[in-house]
Amino acid sequence: AQTVTQSQPEMSVQEAETVTLSCTYDTSESDYYLFWYKQPPSRQMILVIRQEAYKQQNATENRFSVNFQKAAKSFSLKISDSQLGDAAMYFCAYSNSGNTPLVFGKGTRLSVIA
Template sequence: AQTVTQSQPEMSVQEAETVTLSCTYDTSESDYYLFWYKQPPSRQMILVIRQEAYKQQNATENRFSVNFQKAAKSFSLKISDSQLGDAAMYFCAYSLQGAQKLVFGQGTRLTINP
């Protein structure tokens, strides 16, 4: 069974600094998708970034980028120039290609210090 592990329950960073959130996963499959979702307090989960496993190039979305290490089964999220609005719970998730369900990590609560 696929599993996703986020080993950092909480992280904090100074505004405008860079922070990296860690995620590792376990799968025997070669084709899959990885996602980072953000959940602000009392709000819905929204997609931050996604990565297709067959792509070697790391995905980027503005200030958000990933470091995808397929052999190491690692998928970390880097947030550059952190802003107060980035404060949220961040979930790493895995989906097998063509499958339907998302498998989530435990989440990392990110605090931005002004």
């Protein structure tokens, strides 16, 4: 079974600085998808960024980018120019190709210090 591990229960960053959240996963598949979701206090999960495993280029979305290391099964999220609104729980998630459920890590709580 696939597993997703987030080794940092909590992280903090100064406003305008950069922070990297770690995620590793375990799978025997070669084709799969990886996601980072943000969960603010409102509880609603919001997709931040996604990466297809067959793509070598790291995904970027404005201030958010990933460092995808397929051989190491690592998928870290970098948040640049951190803003107060970035404070939330961040979940790393994995999905096989095809219609299979997302597998989530336990999350990292990010605090942004003004």
